[in-house]
Amino acid sequence: MDTSTVRLALPPEPRLLGTIRLVVGIVARKAGIDEEGIEDLKIAVSETCAVAMADLVRAGVTTPIELDLIEDGKRFGIEVRDRAPSEGRITDGFDVDDLDDRQFGLALVGALVDDLESGPLEGGGHRTRFWVRAGAETLD
Amino acid sequence: MDIDLKVRNQGDHAILEVGGEIDVYTAPKLREKLIELVNEGSTHLVVDLEKVDFLDSTGLGVLVGGLKRVRNNDGSLSLVCTQDKILKIFRITGLTKVFPIFASVDEAVAGSGGGQ
Numbered sequence: 001m002d003t004s005t006v007r008l009a010l011p012p013e014p015r016l017l018g019t020i021r022l023v024v025g026i027v028a029r030k031a032g033i034d035e036e037g038i039e040d041l042k043i044a045v046s047e048t049c050a051v052a053m054a055d056l057v058r059a060g061v062t063t064p065i066e067l068d069l070i071e072d073g074k075r076f077g078i079e080v081r082d083r084a085p086s087e088g089r090i091t092d093g094f095d096v097d098d099l100d101d102r103q104f105g106l107a108l109v110g111a112l113v114d115d116l117e118s119g120p121l122e123g124g125g126h127r128t129r130f131w132v133r134a135g136a137e138t139l140d
Numbered sequence: 141m142d143i144d145l146k147v148r149n150q151g152d153h154a155i156l157e158v159g160g161e162i163d164v165y166t167a168p169k170l171r172e173k174l175i176e177l178v179n180e181g182s183t184h185l186v187v188d189l190e191k192v193d194f195l196d197s198t199g200l201g202v203l204v205g206g207l208k209r210v211r212n213n214d215g216s217l218s219l220v221c222t223q224d225k226i227l228k229i230f231r232i233t234g235l236t237k238v239f240p241i242f243a244s245v246d247e248a249v250a251g252s253g254g255g256q
Contacts, residue, residue: 014165021161021194039225046196050164104233105197111232 003072009064012056012082017046024069024078028132031071037132040112041078047105048080048128055084055126075114075133083125142166144191145173153249154182159191162199170199174206183215186248195226200233207239218252220245 006027010016021042028038045067052065063083070077110116113130121127143166144159154177162170177185187203189195207217218240221227230236242248 014163017163017165018161018194036225039228042194043196043229046163046194050196050198053164104201108197108229108233 003070005071006069008067008069010067011062011064012053014050014053017049017053020049020067021046024067027069027071028076031076032134033076033132034134037076037134041076041132044109044113044130045078045080047109048078048130051105052080052082052084052126052128056082059084061085072131075131077115077129077131079127079129081121081125081127083121085124086120086126143169145169147173147177150186150245150249153184153186153252155186155188155245155249157188157191161194162192162202163194163196164198167196167198167202171202171205174202174209178206178209178213178215183210183213184252185210185215185217186220186245186252187217188220188245188248189226190220190222192221192223192226195229197233200229200235203239204235216240216252218242218248220248 008020008023010020024041024045025038028041033041049065049067056063056065061084066081068079070079109130113132116128116130118126118128142160143162146157148155148157156173156177158170160166174185185206187206203217203219210217220242221230222243227241230239230241240248240252242251
């Protein structure tokens with residue numbers, strides 16, 4: 001099965017979220033994902049990147065966020081990697097409202113996409129990966 | 141990528157027409173506008189989302205915050221939305237049970253608190 005990957009690296013600046021969604025939309029459409037799947041991907045990638053950006057900003061790290069847009073047969077995946085230190089992810093010390101937003105956003109991602117995986121990166125940081133299937137029924 | 145906010149009055153309702161994308165970057169502008177309307181004395185708000193292209197959890201949080209604010213003043217906040225991609229977010233999060241959602245501004249004004 002052929003796999004092709006488009007790789008992006010962007011500074012952790014919220015003003016770039018719209019650009020990320022735009023690129024994801026273009027690449028996913030070319031990969032044959034239907035419009036509903038594309039909208040789900042845009043929300044999922046935007047929420048994931050927003051969380052990563054918040055963690056990086058909180059840690060004072062400006063290392064770019066990396067995204068892999070993966071076309072893999074009849075499914076399309078996105079992996080988001082950031083280098084925010086893991087201690088920035090513990091709940092102690094978070095503003096309660098901020099924590100609520102974060103959990104809400106990630107719960108939304110889980111409801112929209114398939115096979116959501118999330119875990120630490122070797123050497124520090126975090127990766128989140130999820131998929132949608134071309135032409136598949138999505139949660140409604 | 142930005143957000144467009146326009147306010148007009150219809151009866152004793154303030155209609156906030158939102159266009160563009162509501163995300164972490166733009167949601168603070170929507171929050172500020174809702175606070176400004178409430179502080180200026182508007183208690184019955186209709187937020188028209190028909191020209192919104194994208195809405196994320198931050199935007200939902202801002203709308204919930206606006207709803208709490210107007211309810212504290214015995215007011216109302218209704219939404220106008222017919223776009224499936226936006227309605228889906230409200231359905232998934234269960235917020236269709238929290239917000240009155242209408243198909244047009246006229247229906248929202250007729251169906252929510254206050255008079256026309």
